[in-house]
Amino acid sequence: MSSPTPIHPPQRFLFGPGPTQIDDRVYEAMSRPIVGHLDAYFLQLNEEIQQMLRVVFGTENKLTFVISGTGSGGMETAISNFVEAGSKVGVLANGYFCDRMTEMAKRQGADVVRLEKAWGEVFSDDEAAEFIARERPRTVMYVHAETSTGAMQKGKAICAAAHQVDALVIADVVTSLGAMPVQVDETGIDVAYSCTQKGLSCPPGLAPITVSPRAAERMNARTQPNRSWYFDLKLLNDYYNLSHRYHHTASISLFYALHEALALILEEGVQNRWERHSRCHAEFVKGIEALGLHMLVAKPEHRVVNLNTPCVPEGVDETKVRKTLLNEHGIEIMGGFGPLAGKIFRIGVMGPLATEAHVAKFLQRFGETLKGS
Amino acid sequence: MSSPTPIHPPQRFLFGPGPTQIDDRVYEAMSRPIVGHLDAYFLQLNEEIQQMLRVVFGTENKLTFVISGTGSGGMETAISNFVEAGSKVGVLANGYFCDRMTEMAKRQGADVVRLEKAWGEVFSDDEAAEFIARERPRTVMYVHAETSTGAMQKGKAICAAAHQVDALVIADVVTSLGAMPVQVDETGIDVAYSCTQKGLSCPPGLAPITVSPRAAERMNARTQPNRSWYFDLKLLNDYYNLSHRYHHTASISLFYALHEALALILEEGVQNRWERHSRCHAEFVKGIEALGLHMLVAKPEHRVVNLNTPCVPEGVDETKVRKTLLNEHGIEIMGGFGPLAGKIFRIGVMGPLATEAHVAKFLQRFGETLKGS
Numbered sequence: 027m028s029s030p031t032p033i034h035p036p037q038r039f040l041f042g043p044g045p046t047q048i049d050d051r052v053y054e055a056m057s058r059p060i061v062g063h064l065d066a067y068f069l070q071l072n073e074e075i076q077q078m079l080r081v082v083f084g085t086e087n088k089l090t091f092v093i094s095g096t097g098s099g100g101m102e103t104a105i106s107n108f109v110e111a112g113s114k115v116g117v118l119a120n121g122y123f124c125d126r127m128t129e130m131a132k133r134q135g136a137d138v139v140r141l142e143k144a145w146g147e148v149f150s151d152d153e154a155a156e157f158i159a160r161e162r163p164r165t166v167m168y169v170h171a172e173t174s175t176g177a178m179q180k181g182k183a184i185c186a187a188a189h190q191v192d193a194l195v196i197a198d199v200v201t202s203l204g205a206m207p208v209q210v211d212e213t214g215i216d217v218a219y220s221c222t223q224k225g226l227s228c229p230p231g232l233a234p235i236t237v238s239p240r241a242a243e244r245m246n247a248r249t250q251p252n253r254s255w256y257f258d259l260k261l262l263n264d265y266y267n268l269s270h271r272y273h274h275t276a277s278i279s280l281f282y283a284l285h286e287a288l289a290l291i292l293e294e295g296v297q298n299r300w301e302r303h304s305r306c307h308a309e310f311v312k313g314i315e316a317l318g319l320h321m322l323v324a325k326p327e328h329r330v331v332n333l334n335t336p337c338v339p340e341g342v343d344e345t346k347v348r349k350t351l352l353n354e355h356g357i358e359i360m361g362g363f364g365p366l367a368g369k370i371f372r373i374g375v376m377g378p379l380a381t382e383a384h385v386a387k388f389l390q391r392f393g394e395t396l397k398g399s
Numbered sequence: 400m401s402s403p404t405p406i407h408p409p410q411r412f413l414f415g416p417g418p419t420q421i422d423d424r425v426y427e428a429m430s431r432p433i434v435g436h437l438d439a440y441f442l443q444l445n446e447e448i449q450q451m452l453r454v455v456f457g458t459e460n461k462l463t464f465v466i467s468g469t470g471s472g473g474m475e476t477a478i479s480n481f482v483e484a485g486s487k488v489g490v491l492a493n494g495y496f497c498d499r500m501t502e503m504a505k506r507q508g509a510d511v512v513r514l515e516k517a518w519g520e521v522f523s524d525d526e527a528a529e530f531i532a533r534e535r536p537r538t539v540m541y542v543h544a545e546t547s548t549g550a551m552q553k554g555k556a557i558c559a560a561a562h563q564v565d566a567l568v569i570a571d572v573v574t575s576l577g578a579m580p581v582q583v584d585e586t587g588i589d590v591a592y593s594c595t596q597k598g599l600s601c602p603p604g605l606a607p608i609t610v611s612p613r614a615a616e617r618m619n620a621r622t623q624p625n626r627s628w629y630f631d632l633k634l635l636n637d638y639y640n641l642s643h644r645y646h647h648t649a650s651i652s653l654f655y656a657l658h659e660a661l662a663l664i665l666e667e668g669v670q671n672r673w674e675r676h677s678r679c680h681a682e683f684v685k686g687i688e689a690l691g692l693h694m695l696v697a698k699p700e701h702r703v704v705n706l707n708t709p710c711v712p713e714g715v716d717e718t719k720v721r722k723t724l725l726n727e728h729g730i731e732i733m734g735g736f737g738p739l740a741g742k743i744f745r746i747g748v749m750g751p752l753a754t755e756a757h758v759a760k761f762l763q764r765f766g767e768t769l770k771g772s
Contacts, residue, residue, distance in 0.1 A: 033444070035434050038434050040434075048433065056652060057426040058426075094468060096649070255499070256468060273471070
């Protein structure tokens, strides 16, 4: 074989839905020498990660830790632990990740019922509550910030209705965690999972998850073990929190990175961070509308603040726009897919790139590229 | 909460079974800025990783790539893709990881039959062949280098017997890959998986896997989908090799690290690397026997070369020895567990620590500590 390329990645400004730009402090922390996965130092960092995650998730849940897998591994952890074969699952389906939830739940042998909306729309409180009361599922799933559409689904009414029928609620907060308030306890979410490479501004590879006491109770009452050993929360809880008995060898370097990324978030303050993302989102939308584009998600209050989905204007070749931005300016954005293929851009403004200066610079390049396309 | 600890890990010499010491070049590569998971640069690196993995695995298998999970995730990938509910699985069980394989296969709903040996022993060709011919399982599983015992199980007779009854063979090469010849094609292994933090001298978090054409055929003929979506090799193959359609967001930084670790291995030459590990193993054993200790695995040809398991001498408190080494010299080694708890030390000599100088230094410290205990 020919000589492998040395690792000199091209410079990128990651304005896509994730992975996103990362602070140098996180890269530095990640490159520190590893210790063993049962070393007291690792266990201490892990403890601190759990504490910081509770702040970011907005929860007091004891069972709050990190899965050694990506955000999709977080989804599979949630579903494999809380959706049993033969049980009924209600999915509020309005985008790609709701479809993925559906697929995973079916593979677990669940009976999945769906309330569907067009991609980009959200469910009203009444629609969600009526669906749940009618179907009486054992588990309800929804996506808080739909990465495929940019739509933000509120959860409070969903959780209230679910708890009325004794259902657990699983919420996908993959895109929102760290950039928008997630407020697990206040909302009433039982299980929420996320990734590291979006709102938390960290490299991909880990999936934070949090589990409410009532969900933990249901988990402990399971008579059939989780079909997945790797994602079995009972075993993971034992490794991370109880006996520290070996389960798997955690991704130590990624734990270093996540620890530093969370420390940065707490230094800024979660409230300040959420406001910064909101402010930059408002700037972005103002600028994009000044360029003559419309946002796919019509109502401002239904928009994910750190992932913007402007519609592709008539006559514009979105693939060409994305290629030009990437090749000429090192700017990565993404397009739509599924029913939104060719119809939207997906533009993340988060983490270190969520500043007025970066937004202004982006809009300038984006505007020029659109004109030239 | 109190302020999180900045990431300043204590200096460690990782002489355990893994994670192991890592070359600075790997840390440097890992800390380079990430690109997107669909970026042409990432896809190119991924292609090169696959090529380099084929060399290390000793295979021409097209389906050779990396799972975004740890070695245990590799095990779950192998089992969830190649062990179907209701099918018969034969496990050659002589250590902890064989038990884990058994547990995972049972969770997949398989009918598991086991041929058992005491931990630390290995199966003769005839024993393995007779078991397989008698049981006629659909899948046979064994562990090449048992991390819990230090015993090395040869695979050629297992594979031949398995193929006689049209069974696939899954081999766990978690500890051996990169430090010992694995020779997938020559041995006849159908599915082999590993981790990154042992013989490959890379941080943990990824699981290399390789799949023979006949195993791929069986996989494609499955009528029931893999219960795991995350570890579904059909979907992963599509993302990495075919359409590059989004599946999950791969752990880009860990891919950088693995790419550099593999490049280092190929620069040294796999043959040279295996010989270096063998030489250091011989030195280690000589030194350990000079200290009056005996190796658990009696026959030299049955020993894993990069993971040594000397027995704890009568009257020595192995926990105290390990604590002293860690606290006074920053040297991490591990003890035995399960039936070998308190009975053996598990001492890895691999990667950057597999040099005559490191072995000599280790033996000196270890000898002093034993005397002082």
